[in-house]
Amino acid sequence: MKNTKLFKLLAVVIAVIMVVGVMAACSKATDADKGVTEAVADAANNADNGDSDDTIYRTLDQIKKSGSIKIGVFSDKNPFGYVDENGKYQGYDVYFARRIAEDLGVEVEFVSTEAANRVEALQTGKVDIILANFTVTEERAQQVDFALPYMNVALGVVSPSDKVITELSQIGKDDAVIVISGTTAEIYLEENNPEITLKKYDTYSDAKTAFENGQGVAWANDNTEVIAYANTVDGYTVGIPKLGSDDTIAPAVTKGNESLLNWINDEIKALADEQFFHKDYEETLVDTYGKDYEEELVVEGGVIK
Structure with missing residues (x-):
């Protein structure tokens, strides 16, 4: 009987020691342990967003919640995307980018891009949208999702x-x-x-x-x-x-970002009611091309004539 009680007491003591040890170990988690935990959380978050391992994007709701949208444009290609003498972005693509941000109710963050890294900028999450005189091709359409066109080329x-x-x-x-x-x-x-x-x-x-x-x-x-x-x-x-x-030239988003793609398409269709891209042309391109090229270049509502 005494031995039985002793064994029970010893079992309780061992159990208490194990619990205390686990609690102590948890309270002293290393930075590496935290990094693993954060990585797991990030992976779960990306899975919820529908992201693949090699592409990153923000959904329409995430962009709205963040309060800003990152749009890739050229910074040295006048009159489509360039930085003026006051350090401000200007041009045909930039004019459209500002309207997108306005209608989304967020601030626009311009990201200077080069022709060769437009696809990469989307795939790595550096930008949400590319508006950098991006010509639609079959090869590119396998890597990104193009919205409706807004210009002929x-x-x-x-x-x-x-x-x-x-x-x-x-x-x-x-x-x-x-x-x-x-x-x-x-x-x-x-x-x-x-x-x-x-x-x-x-x-x-x-x-x-x-x-x-x-x-x-x-x-x-x-x-x-x-x-x-x-x-x-x-x-x-x-x-x-x-x-x-x-x-044609069109906006591009990361492959699979359907919520943002659908919103842009609806936006382009809606802007046709006010002949937005004709206004854009007259504000940014007419000094370069004159009125003669307007109907040839401008695409309204995503409809190619």
């Missing part, structure tokens, strides 16, 4: 006025054409004219400087951009105003 080629390139066959084997990495111009020429030497630059400003310094006999880019360039810089002519197929 094709490829064009600009060259010095004293030696205008009107056909690609004029470009010799020792000549080079300047392109910006990650653009449809680069993709088109590599696929259709592999015999042409390309000089690639990451930024619009670097490509412009190289072209003006004679690093290439021509510059291939969106026709909207080369026309704008020739209209504002003396000594250059758009000898090929249209190269390849007619395309």
Whole structure:
């Protein structure tokens, strides 16, 4: 009997010691333990959001709750996206970006982006939307989700006025054409004219400087951009105003972000009632292109005529 009572008492003491030990261990969790806990919580949160392991995005509700939206735009591509002398973002895409933020009831946070990193910026969660003169292509549509279009575009080629390139066959084997990495111009020429030497630059400003310094006999880019360039810089002519197929420019969101994509599509449709993109054109592009290009370039309500 005495042995039985002793064993029971010993069992109780051992149990108490184990409980105290567990509590002490919990109260002294290391930073590494906390990091694991936080990582698990983050993974659970991403799972709730429908995020995959390699893409990150904020849903429409999360953006609204945060009070701001991150929109990727160009900072050196006048008149579509650029920073003016006062340090403020301006341009056709920027005008639209501000309206998106206004109608969402949040602040807009502009994120400067380059052509080559637009897809990556979405996939890594750096931005919520890309509005950086982004041409819709089948290849890109496999990586991001495009909303309805708001502008027409094709490829064009600009060259010095004293030696205008009107056909690609004029470009010799020792000549080079300047392109910006990650653009449809680069993709088109590599696929259709592999015999042409390309000089690639990451930024619009670097490509412009190289072209003006004679690093290439021509510059291939969106026709909207080369026309704008020739209209504002003396000594250059758009000898090929249209190269390849007619395309469109549209907002892009991270693949699978349906709530934000659907909202943008509804927004574009609704803005047609006030002819918003015509107003955008007249505020930001008319000084560059004049009225003659307005109907050719502008797409209202996502409907291509």
